[in-house]
Amino acid sequence: MKNYGKYSKSYFMPPVPSTNWVHKSHIEDAPLWCSVDLRDGNQALVIPMDLDKKVEFFTYLVHLGFKEIEVGFPAASETEYNFLRRLIEDDLIPDDVTIQVLTQSREHIIKKTFEALKGVKNAIVHLYNSTSLAQREQVFKKSQDEIIELGVLGAKLLKEYAEKEEGNFRFEYSPESFTGTEMEFALKICNAILDIWQPSKDNKVIINLPSTVQVSMPHVYASQIEYMSENLKYRDHVIISIHPHNDRGCAIAEAEMGLLAGAQRVEGTLFGNGERTGNVDLVTVALNLFSHGIDPKLNFENIPDVVHFYERITGMFVPPRQPYSGELVFAAFSGSHQDAIAKGMQYRGDHQITGWSVPYLPIDPQDIGREYGSDVIRINSQSGKGGIGFILNENYGFDLPPKMREDIGYTVKNASDHLNKELKPNEVYEIFKKDYVNVEDKIRLIDYHFKRNGEFAVELILNVDGEEKSFLGRGNGRLDSVANAIKENLNISYTIQTYTEHALERGSNSLAAAYVGITIEDKIIWGAGVDTDIIFASIKALVSALNRKFKEK
Ligand SMILES: CC(=O)SCCNC(=O)CCNC(=O)[C@H](O)C(C)(C)COP(=O)(O)OP(=O)(O)OC[C@H]1O[C@@H](n2cnc3c(N)ncnc32)[C@H](O)[C@@H]1OP(=O)(O)O
């Protein structure tokens, strides 16, 4: 890369070491969440949402449990303005939800913002101005003092306008481009704003420290947050909020480290929609907390619904590897992963474990509305017997003997290899059914009659090569007598190696499944039988194995 010399580090470390956060291993509680989907997310869409979509999105965010929602930049456009009016006039804002609106530090914009807010019960008015070295020099062409004056002007206007209105207003200030700002200056301007707003116990102020553009490694951001947290005035009455973007792919890390460093609130969006590489994905931050045993206080119990909603409303797409939400994030195609998951699930059931420790699955997919069968064990040519057996058991109730799993495992993965495609559970089932279950070829079972007099005697009625025949046999069990009848009359030599059976369904119409492995010339051949009658199922399993052998010839 020949142009690397063009770039240099554009961030500033705090003037004093601010790394106490490093010694914390985990976050203790859910932070305050603020969704900025309708503002930062919306302003980054190719086609911003129309009014109806915004109303629908707002209602959905409320349903997910958000208590603070930035609904827009009311001075930006008619749609933004009308949307806010709709929320207020149609009384769509629940009493426990506070809406937030963004404004620049310019009087006509602040005036319009308060016009749009008329009649609101609770609102956070969010003021921002850029403080970074680059923006001061290139965009605003102002000194540090002049930038403070600009922010302070806005802070005073917010106070004045709020005093004239009836609603319950709280204030938020963002030194926009905080991550490109000298830390002493960021502290100075935030303290100047706080001096205007005079936060108190009943009038807490939010200081939002955005990673407007992510320019450093996440530990630097965390140290910047700790420095601000340690040095801001009125600290007890200030809520420190963070607003990470994702330019270096570290938004989640910044959010989590920022929380360790003293932040109490996180602004972000569903699935990280937002300017450029996006805002921090609140679904991931929340579910990361969940995976550590902390209630995130947001409801993501039906992630597929959240994905579906988001894709429909925004026209964006959740990538298949998006943590927790992507189509493939719980999927195990490879045999060893499937084997460990299937055994982990079995162990869990056998030992009645309540905590979660299944290998390869960071959380229980069912906790967020995902399914083991369709989301976890996925079958292709990399799969193994454990996964294929799991699909047949979980989805269709067949609990195959371990050695039979191996056999069907190879049959299924070879099919996937030759077709060069993933096999869905129903396709796995079809292969199993066609190749192993109630297989009819040279012989077909018609009926049987047993008599018991010490040992078992059977009269077996079979169709052999299209002709109905009746064979007699004796043995020390039912299946043994059937096996002997076939051996003697069809002149074939084999031994029954394995036999198992179980009920397939509960209830009066229950089916039975039986599995038989026979050894012929040192090779084991498997068959399965399914019937309402367990004896029929067992004989069909034996007949299936024999027919599979006959087919081989
Ligand atoms: C990081 C973020 O996401 S910040 C949020 C960004 N979001 C948006 O900008 C979306 C909504 N914005 C808009 O619709 C428009 O920009 C409006 C309505 C707010 C303003 O529109 P306009 O005045 O026509 O244009 P524009 O935004 O280009 O204004 C630029 C001027 O505002 C000044 N300005 C920019 N930000 C601020 C601020 N926070 N406070 C005060 N002045 C500001 C610029 O220095 C520039 O000043 P100049 O006219 O003296 O050169």
Ligand SMILES: CC(C)C(=O)C(=O)O
């Ligand atoms: C307005 C601020 C908070 C912002 O969106 C950003 O800095 O990214």
